Amino acid sequence: MNAVFFYDKTFDGLLSAVFQAYSTKRFPDRLLKVGDVAPMFIDERITVITDPDQAGRVWTGLLNKTDATVRNMLGYVWLSEISGSDELLFRYICKTFDSKHTVAWNFGDADVLELTKIARKVAHEALYIKQFVRFQKSADGIYVAPIHPEYNALPLTIAHFSDRFADQQWVIYDTKRKYGYYYNLHEAVEITLADDNNLLNGRLNDTAMDDDEKLFQQLWKSYFKAMAIKERLNPRLHRHNMPTRFWRYLTEKRI
Amino acid sequence: MWRQKNAYLCINMNEAVTEKLRVLAESAKYDVSCASSGTVRRNQSGGLGNTVGGMGICHSFTEDGRCISLLKIMLTNYCIYDCAYCINRRTNDIPRATLSVSELVELTIEFYRRNYIEGLFLSSGVVRNPDYTMERMVRVVKDLRTVHRFNGYIHLKSIPGCSEELIAEAGLYADRMSVNLEIPTEQNLKLLAPEKDHASVFAPMRYIQQGMLQSIEDRRKFRHTPRFVPAGQSTQMIVGVSPENDMQILTLSSALYKRSSMKRVYYSGFVPVNDYDKRLPTLTQAPLVRENRLYQADWLMRFYRFRADEIVDAQHPNLDIDIDPKLAWALRHPELFPVDVNTCDYLMLLRVPGIGVKSANLIVAARRYGRLNAEQLKKIGIVMKKAQYFITCRELPLLTVQEISPENVRKALSEPRKQKLLHNRQQLSLIFPD
């Protein structure tokens, strides 16, 4: 007997699916988005209606069975947007409910290990963002940075940037997912730009730039160049540390 | 406030500063310590910056693969001293420059605001005398903290021979301070740097240690006592410029680590400079492999609970170039292996070649759920290529160091020399001993 659940691909939807599975005792082999084509040889198709109430009850259940680290990991894996990661989450949550003790450390279990690994990748992507965001000061005094992360890790970095750059206005914009955050000296709010062409190539137009911006970019570039020890050049290690996919928006790597 | 600053900047920050920055960065880059770690400083009341705990953030990487986390720069590269191993020694005919206190402060802040850096790493050549130099450096960090309310990370390299009062003041503003030992024995230090001696290095180290302990003590009684060098101190030794062996170096390091304030000892393979100086060894290349092995040994002392005399001893005064120090230790002690990963205690797990701290923790956590097999160990991240000779577990053919002999394991695991030279820097950062 094969079953497919169709749901709306939201986190609440996923939790609702867990709720339904337990209340109907039918567990899905696949989780698909409403409207997706089901694979062949399916015996049962079930459409899950997202219900915040049910989702809330599942979450409360998780609060009782897991510690904060595990719940963070669940969030990270959700943000990975890796295909199949929702099915992994589903299985992991079921295993959590089905076992008497926490499964978090059972790395002999393939799902537990996989979940931990994906969570680690997303956490690393958040670190990459903290490392490689490069602000450019715009003419109106706002510090602007485009990014293009592989996983949707920007939300995980906002608290860090808000604390660190508390006395300057800034925007960090995910040009891949077309949304970002604007910090207005009090809080960071989510924004979407009607026109992000100015950001896409990674550099503000000269007219949009603060007068000193070019100078500081120049200073940073020449500092970066001066720091290299020519006798020890190691391009492979360089690319390992600073993957080429970030170069587009890195001031010091632009010609 | 910022608008005003910038107006002033436009006149000040120009071509000349670009050139000074270049010259002074060139002069500062050989100092290897870049770690901006160990402090958590929350942003205070809407000021600029914070420092994150644990590992500081690397914001960029040089093309030779080192982390750039701090603006590492000298206040000036003029120097009245003549240390043989240093490009800034007074005999050298190189471009010289000096940044003003305000230029340096502006550079730090503007770089920081753009997320280029975690903070400042300030060193300096000696002008006039140690105290005069140190005083100017203290002015920079004091300005950053008090006038600009800068909460980013500050590492201050203290000038050998400067007074206790200046260190006491600097310690209030710096997160970390360092005094570089440079040469492990005093006799060789005096030979290569006639103006320096070990007393001028150990005295400031002691002031820093005392200041730190004092402040910790005071903070117990009065919560608002300012913190003193909260991220502790570090030091550096140059490797391969003088004839000391690895045993001398590591014994000294382990003695230094006995002080609670000493957080890191850095080893810097001597990059051949000043080849006209006959006191220096003739090298074609920096001793990178040796530097790497020293870092691995240091790592073993700090995180794997090895003692210096277990890593090197009178019979093996130098680290093995072909294999890492943990493997070398294991091969000298075949009688302790193989161990059963499913039962042996944590400290022994840490000593198995191929098992790092992270995987040791995972193993201890996971084996409570049931015995682990080879496939699971591999997934957990242990390096089977090495570990297979030292462990027993389910489904592993019994071909351990006992059956094969240490010599043959050594042969199988030696890193081919040629490749090692090419990828050495990578090993340094990627493969700390597992």
Ligand code: SF4
């Ligand atoms: S005192 Fe410092 S800057 Fe001056 S020559 Fe010696 S090592 Fe170089």
